Amino acid sequence: MGPSRNWKKTLGGLSVFWLMAQAQTQSTPTASSSSSPPPQYTLPVSANEAPPVIPNIRDPLAVDAQTACPGYVASNVKQTASGLTASLSLAGHACNVYGTDIDSLNLTVEYQTTDRLHVEIVPTHIGAGNATQYLIPPSVVAKPGVEESNAESDLEFSWTNEPSFGFEVIRKSTKDVLFSTKGKKLVFENQFIEFASPLPENYNLYGLGESVHAFRLSNNYTKTFYAADAGATTDINIYGTHPFYLETRYFTQSPSGGLSLVTTNEAEPNKNYTSFSHGVYSRNAHGQDIVLQPDGITWRAIGGSIDLYFFSGPTQPEVTTSYLKAVGLPALQQYWTFGFHQCRWGYKSWSDLEDVVDNHIKFGIPLETVWTDIDWMLRYRDFENEPVGFDYEAGNSFLQRLHDGGRHYVPIFDSAIYIPNPQIESDAYPTFDRGNETGSFLKNPDGSLYIGSVWPGYTVFPDWLSEGAEQWWIDEMVLYYQKTAYDGAWVDMSEISSFCVGSCGSGNLGLNPVHPPFALPGETKNPVLKYPEWFNVTNTTEAAAASSALASFSSAYPAPTSTGTASYVRTTPTPGVRDVNYPPYAINNVKGPLAVAAISPNATHADGTLEYDMHNIWGHGIIKATYAALSKVFPGHRPFIIARSTFSGSGALAGHWGGDNWSNWPSMAFSIPQALQMSILGIPMFGSDTCGFADNTDMELCNRWMQLSAFFPFYRNHNILGAISQEAYTWASVIDASKSAMTIRYQLLPYLYTLFYHAHTAGHTVMRALAWEFPNDPSLASADRQFLLGPSILVIPVLEPGATSVNGVLPGLIEGHEKWYDWYNQTAVPVPSQVNTTIDAPLGHIPVFVRGGSVLPLQQPALTTRDARQSPWDVLAALDKDGNATGDLYLDDGVSVQPNATLTAEFTVQQRKLVAVMNQGGWVDGNSLRNITILGVDSVRRAVKFNGRPVPRRNVHLDEAKHTLVVSGFDISAWAGDHWTLEW
Numbered sequence: 001m002g003p004s005r006n007w008k009k010t011l012g013g014l015s016v017f018w019l020m021a022q023a024q025t026q027s028t029p030t031a032s033s034s035s036s037p038p039p040q041y042t043l044p045v046s047a048n049e050a051p052p053v054i055p056n057i058r059d060p061l062a063v064d065a066q067t068a069c070p071g072y073v074a075s076n077v078k079q080t081a082s083g084l085t086a087s088l089s090l091a092g093h094a095c096n097v098y099g100t101d102i103d104s105l106n107l108t109v110e111y112q113t114t115d116r117l118h119v120e121i122v123p124t125h126i127g128a129g130n131a132t133q134y135l136i137p138p139s140v141v142a143k144p145g146v147e148e149s150n151a152e153s154d155l156e157f158s159w160t161n162e163p164s165f166g167f168e169v170i171r172k173s174t175k176d177v178l179f180s181t182k183g184k185k186l187v188f189e190n191q192f193i194e195f196a197s198p199l200p201e202n203y204n205l206y207g208l209g210e211s212v213h214a215f216r217l218s219n220n221y222t223k224t225f226y227a228a229d230a231g232a233t234t235d236i237n238i239y240g241t242h243p244f245y246l247e248t249r250y251f252t253q254s255p256s257g258g259l260s261l262v263t264t265n266e267a268e269p270n271k272n273y274t275s276f277s278h279g280v281y282s283r284n285a286h287g288q289d290i291v292l293q294p295d296g297i298t299w300r301a302i303g304g305s306i307d308l309y310f311f312s313g314p315t316q317p318e319v320t321t322s323y324l325k326a327v328g329l330p331a332l333q334q335y336w337t338f339g340f341h342q343c344r345w346g347y348k349s350w351s352d353l354e355d356v357v358d359n360h361i362k363f364g365i366p367l368e369t370v371w372t373d374i375d376w377m378l379r380y381r382d383f384e385n386e387p388v389g390f391d392y393e394a395g396n397s398f399l400q401r402l403h404d405g406g407r408h409y410v411p412i413f414d415s416a417i418y419i420p421n422p423q424i425e426s427d428a429y430p431t432f433d434r435g436n437e438t439g440s441f442l443k444n445p446d447g448s449l450y451i452g453s454v455w456p457g458y459t460v461f462p463d464w465l466s467e468g469a470e471q472w473w474i475d476e477m478v479l480y481y482q483k484t485a486y487d488g489a490w491v492d493m494s495e496i497s498s499f500c501v502g503s504c505g506s507g508n509l510g511l512n513p514v515h516p517p518f519a520l521p522g523e524t525k526n527p528v529l530k531y532p533e534w535f536n537v538t539n540t541t542e543a544a545a546a547s548s549a550l551a552s553f554s555s556a557y558p559a560p561t562s563t564g565t566a567s568y569v570r571t572t573p574t575p576g577v578r579d580v581n582y583p584p585y586a587i588n589n590v591k592g593p594l595a596v597a598a599i600s601p602n603a604t605h606a607d608g609t610l611e612y613d614m615h616n617i618w619g620h621g622i623i624k625a626t627y628a629a630l631s632k633v634f635p636g637h638r639p640f641i642i643a644r645s646t647f648s649g650s651g652a653l654a655g656h657w658g659g660d661n662w663s664n665w666p667s668m669a670f671s672i673p674q675a676l677q678m679s680i681l682g683i684p685m686f687g688s689d690t691c692g693f694a695d696n697t698d699m700e701l702c703n704r705w706m707q708l709s710a711f712f713p714f715y716r717n718h719n720i721l722g723a724i725s726q727e728a729y730t731w732a733s734v735i736d737a738s739k740s741a742m743t744i745r746y747q748l749l750p751y752l753y754t755l756f757y758h759a760h761t762a763g764h765t766v767m768r769a770l771a772w773e774f775p776n777d778p779s780l781a782s783a784d785r786q787f788l789l790g791p792s793i794l795v796i797p798v799l800e801p802g803a804t805s806v807n808g809v810l811p812g813l814i815e816g817h818e819k820w821y822d823w824y825n826q827t828a829v830p831v832p833s834q835v836n837t838t839i840d841a842p843l844g845h846i847p848v849f850v851r852g853g854s855v856l857p858l859q860q861p862a863l864t865t866r867d868a869r870q871s872p873w874d875v876l877a878a879l880d881k882d883g884n885a886t887g888d889l890y891l892d893d894g895v896s897v898q899p900n901a902t903l904t905a906e907f908t909v910q911q912r913k914l915v916a917v918m919n920q921g922g923w924v925d926g927n928s929l930r931n932i933t934i935l936g937v938d939s940v941r942r943a944v945k946f947n948g949r950p951v952p953r954r955n956v957h958l959d960e961a962k963h964t965l966v967v968s969g970f971d972i973s974a975w976a977g978d979h980w981t982l983e984w
């Protein structure tokens, strides 16, 4: 969770004015009243302020690098085994527009695989003089290399020096230009890199996360990458950085046989189009603006290099597979992690958690995992339990009972580490001491500790480039596990967030422990942390002071105007010197200056690297360290990590939640495009705070949301401190709605798990956009109010209040081509082509459809996944219009990184015969086969046969009206042997 937050309710005796005054003088408070909280200093708002900048994209004085700069010329071009190399030199006088021009560059082009082309441009002399200081080492972020020499590629690289150096990437088979910098200048400076490519009119671009934005990106939108502890607000830069996009182009076959591009608004209904998709990954971790305009895309980074990878596809699944193979295939999660998770900020004790568990059991609601937010910590310090509510011994017995019941516990771990007041002996914090002794923390440029401020007060921050940090973190997590037997890690504040500008704790440790500042409730637009934890808005005097204070604080981020230009910091390049706090090019960072609400760019890593160059990958660093730690705690088991700040490739190690959203309908609706974005970015283990985090939810919203999230891979209800309760059992209608959706989810667990297996081994997506499954239908290019779970389950949720029905599309371009079956009544529904269908959806009902052509292995719902895994199997075959269907199943122990026993089954239906073929890899399931249900059956033979033998009539139920056939009475364990067959 981030700073858009509520605060504790204890009434403080000190006025806000007192706090302000104290803040100004930075002195230790001396006054306190009897009922007041401990006399602690609260960091003033001004500590998190810095002179403002105006984002370049909105700056009327901004210089256009394209007109100012000379570009480059290529020379010395040499063919290599996998492509070519060349030298680029500045084509004229340096423009030094937002940095100092680098006069000599190396170009490398590699055909790395048949479907991946690499184009890299780096300074000839790295780190020398004016060169950009930082290329991401492959050890920090995977760097794809040449895998096949002489790879036969459908992509073709070409270049020109007219009028200056530019390159083009063409798809040979369609002669389509996918990317072209020809005619645009290449700008390569020590603090600014720009290149641009035109894109087709009304283009279909996806990705460039993390953002809360429509699934199909707008063509009037700047995507900024600068990891920020900002609530999940639309269009701003938030927690993660994924410089990858997928582009889909639709074509129509012209009479001459050629392909011509069609825009989605030109596309005619009921017509079959051909689509081609490709992907572009820019392996650059610096602060960036990616400017999307109607005529193209402009990439602007404040450092690093040009390290581009083009993926030829030509389908979305192929692009995604290639991209994920390049950056890291998604982690296979443990089976239990697909159960339902309950969390809130404000579970203050083990007995609060026990109540949550008991209530779920009492109301028959499945519950797999209870989570704690920062409440578990002693004064918000990682690895130390708050002794009253979270006593270690009481915890041991609670966790024993929890684990015995097949359930799990996941606590939050914050990224910042408390640095104690050295003058107070009782303030000692061994975790800090051990990290400090091993040189594990970030430094100031002068070598002293960099000290920011987060929940515990003044804090230091692990330096993942130091030699000691990872081992120190592993040791701390191992030690802590010995005290509290957690089951996974929730990594927070990893952007990395700090509540003050610069090393604000340097010289001020005497003020520690410091109260964490909190925001006002409802202060969600531009939250500024300012009130002590115990501040109470119901105290009218304080509240009045607070709102006037709030008014004055809003001037901290003056809205840019086209005339007022005097008050912003603008810097000009200085040769040989980088201004890391105020780079000459100001990205459109939601927090304004780079040092606000985050570690300052001049924080220094052990190898001398500045945070400026690392900021967007700090979160990836803690994911790696946590993965290593959990691998130590649970040897051989898949680490379960849900992390906030991610980078390309993080999905190989961790899952992610949507961050601090709001308890409102738009937040729920945006969770779908958020999840689809994470799908193609390789983090399938995704879900949003169900029922909403900030502000109060309500019964109707929570009812709809509990049902929607049941079809997301990561399914967690989470709530902010001080908001009304929102566990499923809070309202009778939400109990029923949750149970009804969870019944489907738990039946589908084997399917979901199999989808993750395919994600992990082959880079397939789990949650899917309609556009990906129906690539011939341009009318689905933007569809993000419904989705598919894998290829077979279509979910059309209600996303608005007061509705009793929902308009949705049952995709299928040509009338009668696709078949969809209602999950609940198992009958085929009419599929009017490309027309919104009104679907009944009273409160408590989420429309779910099974795609004709699917075979789904199902188990029975239960209160835990452990119990569900021990239940009998059903097989549901939903036939397509030709009576065919396919599907599969993957099973193993559900925990091992390298399972030594597996089982797979492949299902095929053809000509009224369902065949299951098992591949026995040593995993024994043993549960029986209960029912086989066939949907879309027109007729049956005289005798239904199982393994060639007639099934007794009493075990065969044909419903001719519904076209369903249910066969039961099998006396076998479902997946023993090498195959079984059912004929009808």
Ligand SMILES: *[C@@H]1O[C@H](CO)[C@@H](O)[C@H](O)[C@H]1NC(C)=O
Residues within 6 Å of the ligand: 106, 122, 123, 124, 125, 126
């Ligand atoms: C650039 O190319 C030159 C000449 O081929 C080579 O000496 C130099 O090491 C290269 N620089 C980098 C950063 O690869």
Ligand SMILES: *[C@@H]1O[C@H](CO)[C@@H](O)[C@H](O)[C@H]1NC(C)=O
Residues within 6 Å of the ligand: 094, 096, 100, 101, 128, 129, 130, 575, 576
């Ligand atoms: C750095 O840039 C300045 C200004 O363009 C130039 O005079 C100087 O030679 C450059 N230094 C190096 C080492 O390239």
